[in-house]
Amino acid sequence: MSTNRHLIEQEELMAYLDGELPTRQATEAMSHLDLCPECQTLAADFRSVSRELMAWEVESGEVDISPEINAALEERVQKRELANVSSLRLKNRVMTSRWVWAGALAIVCVAVGLKLTLTSRNRNEGASMGMGAVGDRSTAYPSMASIEQYLMPDRDAEIALARSAAPESISNHAKILVLGWRGYETAIEGKNGFVCLVERSWGNPFNSAEFWNPRIRVPECFNPAAARSILPLTFKRTDMVLAGLSKVQMIDRIKAGFEDKELPAPEPGAMCYMMSRAGYLNDAIGHHVPHLMFYFPLTDKSSWGADLPDSPVTMNPQFEGGPEPITEFVIPVAKWSDGTVAPAM
Amino acid sequence: MTSDEALMLEFQGGSRAAFEELFARYRKPLYGFFGRRLNNPERADDLAQETFLAVIRAAHRYEPRASVRTYLYGIALKLLAAERRRFATSSAFAQSAPEPKTDGNPETVLWVRQAMEKLDARDREILMLREYEQLSYSDIAELLRIPVNTVRSRLFRSRLTLKGYLELEAKTNPALRPSAGQPHPGRRGMQ
Numbered sequence: 001m002s003t004n005r006h007l008i009e010q011e012e013l014m015a016y017l018d019g020e021l022p023t024r025q026a027t028e029a030m031s032h033l034d035l036c037p038e039c040q041t042l043a044a045d046f047r048s049v050s051r052e053l054m055a056w057e058v059e060s061g062e063v064d065i066s067p068e069i070n071a072a073l074e075e076r077v078q079k080r081e082l083a084n085v086s087s088l089r090l091k092n093r094v095m096t097s098r099w100v101w102a103g104a105l106a107i108v109c110v111a112v113g114l115k116l117t118l119t120s121r122n123r124n125e126g127a128s129m130g131m132g133a134v135g136d137r138s139t140a141y142p143s144m145a146s147i148e149q150y151l152m153p154d155r156d157a158e159i160a161l162a163r164s165a166a167p168e169s170i171s172n173h174a175k176i177l178v179l180g181w182r183g184y185e186t187a188i189e190g191k192n193g194f195v196c197l198v199e200r201s202w203g204n205p206f207n208s209a210e211f212w213n214p215r216i217r218v219p220e221c222f223n224p225a226a227a228r229s230i231l232p233l234t235f236k237r238t239d240m241v242l243a244g245l246s247k248v249q250m251i252d253r254i255k256a257g258f259e260d261k262e263l264p265a266p267e268p269g270a271m272c273y274m275m276s277r278a279g280y281l282n283d284a285i286g287h288h289v290p291h292l293m294f295y296f297p298l299t300d301k302s303s304w305g306a307d308l309p310d311s312p313v314t315m316n317p318q319f320e321g322g323p324e325p326i327t328e329f330v331i332p333v334a335k336w337s338d339g340t341v342a343p344a345m
Numbered sequence: 346m347t348s349d350e351a352l353m354l355e356f357q358g359g360s361r362a363a364f365e366e367l368f369a370r371y372r373k374p375l376y377g378f379f380g381r382r383l384n385n386p387e388r389a390d391d392l393a394q395e396t397f398l399a400v401i402r403a404a405h406r407y408e409p410r411a412s413v414r415t416y417l418y419g420i421a422l423k424l425l426a427a428e429r430r431r432f433a434t435s436s437a438f439a440q441s442a443p444e445p446k447t448d449g450n451p452e453t454v455l456w457v458r459q460a461m462e463k464l465d466a467r468d469r470e471i472l473m474l475r476e477y478e479q480l481s482y483s484d485i486a487e488l489l490r491i492p493v494n495t496v497r498s499r500l501f502r503s504r505l506t507l508k509g510y511l512e513l514e515a516k517t518n519p520a521l522r523p524s525a526g527q528p529h530p531g532r533r534g535m536q
Contacts, residue, residue, distance in 0.1 A: 011501045018475070020482050020497070049508045053461075053476050055453045058380035058389075065368055066394045072401045073361055144348045146370065181479045244350065244412060 006039065007032045013039055017046055019182035023236045024262050027228070030186070034175070040189065140283075141201070141212040147242065149214035150200050151179055159187050162196040166221035166273035167337050171196050174221055183238050193224030195231055198279075202241045203234060205322050206251060210282045219276035226270035230295050232263060233324055255323045266295040266326055275337035290342045291332045299327040349413035357404050368397055371417055378421050378478060383428065392428060396421050415484045418474070422488055456518065460510040468503035471496055 008016070008029050015021050016029035033039050065073075152158040158178045163171040175190030177197035184197060199218040204211050222231050236257060240250045257263035275290035293316065301307060301315040306329055319326040336342050347355070347363075349370065355363035375396050379389035399420045400407075407416065461469055467489075474480045474488070482500070486493040 011497055014501050014504065015482070015497060018482070045508055046504060049504050049511065050476060052511060053457060053472075053507075056381060056457045056461075056477075057454075058377040063372065063376075063390060065365070065397075069368075069394060069397055069401065072398055073364060076401055076404065077359055077361060143351060146348055148370075182481060244348075 006036065008039070010042060013042060014046055017043055017185065019180060019185060022262075023232050023239065023257075026235060027232050030175075031228070033186070034189070034193075043186075141210055141214075144212050144241065144244075145214040147181060151181070152198070152217075155187065158198055161217060161219050161276065161278055162198050162221075163219075164276035164278050164337055165196050165219035166194070166275060167339070170194055170273065171221055171337070175227075179238070181242075183242060184235060193227065194221050195227040196221040197231075197234070199234060200238070202237050203318065204282070205317055205319075206247050207322070208282075211247070213282065215280055216282060217278075217280045219274065219279045221273040223269070223271050223273075225267040226272050226295060229264040229267040229270050230272065230326075233319075233326075236263060251323050258323075258325060263324075265297055270295040273337070275333065275335070277336040277338070277340070277342070289332045290334075290336050291330050294329045294331070296327045296329070298325045301327065301329075304329050350409045353404075353407055353413050353416075354409065357407060364397075364401070367400075367413065371414075372397075374478070375417065375421055378418065379425065381473065381477060382425055388428065392421070392424050395424055399424070411487065412484070414478075415480065415488065418478055418480065418484075419488050456514055457511075460507055460514060463510055464503050464506060468499045468506070471499050472503045472507070475500055 008025075012021065012025065012029060013033070016026055016033070019026075021029055033043060152161075155178055159176050162176050162178070163174070165171060166174070170192065171194070173190060173192040174194035174196045175186060176188040177184040177195060178187045179185075179198065179200065197220060199216075199220055201211055201213045201216040203218060204216075210216065233254075236254060237250065240253060245253070254263065258265075272293040272295075274288075274293060277287055277290070279287045281288045298321060304313050304315075305311045306313040306315040312331055314330045316328040316330045318328050320328070332342075334342060347366070349367065352363040352367050356367065372393060375393040376389050379392045380386060383389055383392075396417060400417070403420075411419075461472075464472065471485055471489070474485045475482075480488070482493050482496045485496045489496070
């Protein structure tokens with residue numbers, strides 16, 4: 001395989017399959033793989049090797065914590081408690097002997113507390129205005145759970161869930177991605193340019209209280225234009241989440257990604273099917289209603305009549321400058337992807 | 346639900362429950378790490394426990410610069426190296442060691458192991474860290490102190506080499522080869 005005939009090297013193809021390429025290169029690799037039978041064969045070879053290696057599983061029974069570990073734990077806990085007591089005593093002595101500092105310290109604490117209160121209020125106000133600020137609202141999901149909680153152990157179930165986003169006439173010929181330990185991976189190659197996958201909680205706005213909700217499973221099928229221009233945002237967020245970045249870091253990098261043109265603007269005609277009756281969008285609405293989504297560069301929602309009385313169009317605050325400069329309109333449809341009638345919205 | 350790193354920090358702060366959760370998450374993966382490399386289930390179990398002992402003893406030094414996953418396998422690699430040094434001076438050890446139990450077809454497992462053993466030792470370690478421990482290229486590079494590009498090129502080489510071995514083996518003993526299209530339970534690597 002020469003680089004003259006292929007847009008990607010063989011090693012790059014392997015790195016793509018391993019989820020090790022940066023977003024832009026991964027998108028290029030994905031597009032090339034769709035069109036290159038030779039690379040598809042090589043990819044199948046790599047997958048075959050990995051699959052066969054998995055035959056070597058090591059059986060391990062349930063083993064409790066050994067007595068040695070228990071003893072070491074006890075010792076550590078006792079040391080920790082002693083250290084805490086010593087620290088407290090030292091602190092008390094210092095505070096007693098230097099009581100005159102207490103008044104000054106109290107004044108400083110009040111000042112700092114006042115400052116923090118004001119800062120927090122400003123931040124929350126920013127978040128409620130949809131400005132993309134990272135609001136630290138009281139939430140049941142304050143931080144990321146272990147990665148295992150976001151993965152679906154049954155690969156076939158994830159494939160089926162991803163496909164349920166769109167009618168079979170579309171999803172049966174779509175590329176299917178599943179989430180692995182290192183990001184989204186191709187489970188099934190497609191033929192029609194659509195890409196279906198199950199998004200996780202970090203597709204939510206950054207100020208969402210459920211940004212880390214590990215129960216969230218959002219089946220989506222992107223049309224070709226959205227697969228090229230919206231899906232990279234999913235990859236980007238996923239890569240950063242799995243790399244352990246903070247929300248602030250993620251927001252900064254997304255902003256930089258758009259500034260550097262690493263992340264694309266929505267292509268004309270970019271849209272997505274979300275017609276699964278088996279998804280779980282959040283704790284409040286469960287699987288919601290079947291709908292379609294349409295993506296644009298930041299757009300005045302009044303141009304679509306979105307959110308007006310009796311208008312079927314709503315604006316989804318998923319992106320809306322927080323920080324992705326994208327407006328997303330949602331239109332409910334009458335049936336689930338399996339053709340059954342959905343309840344009225 | 347809490348991330349590994351948050352659990353580790355809680356454990357640093359004295360939480361026994363946090364340690365127990367980490368133990369529950371990583372005992373089997375660590376047993377698998379040693380089990381595949383030592384062919385001795387008893388020592389594999391001992392060393393998995395020793396890894397956790399090392400975590401307890403060094404907890405105060407842990408800094409959340411790397412993932413807990415990488416941190417644990419870093420400790421495990423050091424214990425493995427020490428074990429191999431001991432093994433090198435004690436030939437009786439391996440001869441008396443029983444084969445580890447596996448969940449897969451024993452003949453298929455033997456065939457995979459034999460193919461793996463033909464690989465260059467350094468390449469094999471990179472391949473195993475990627476396929477079985479699910480570490481990223483950069484994590485492997487950090488653990489083995491080699492450039493990321495070296496990890497990628499060796500991984501590429503070892504996968505192609507292994508593919509050749511496996512195909513040769515399949516021609517020689519077609520009955521041993523697992524169905525190429527049939528995924529194995531617990532599959533988490535390249536898909």
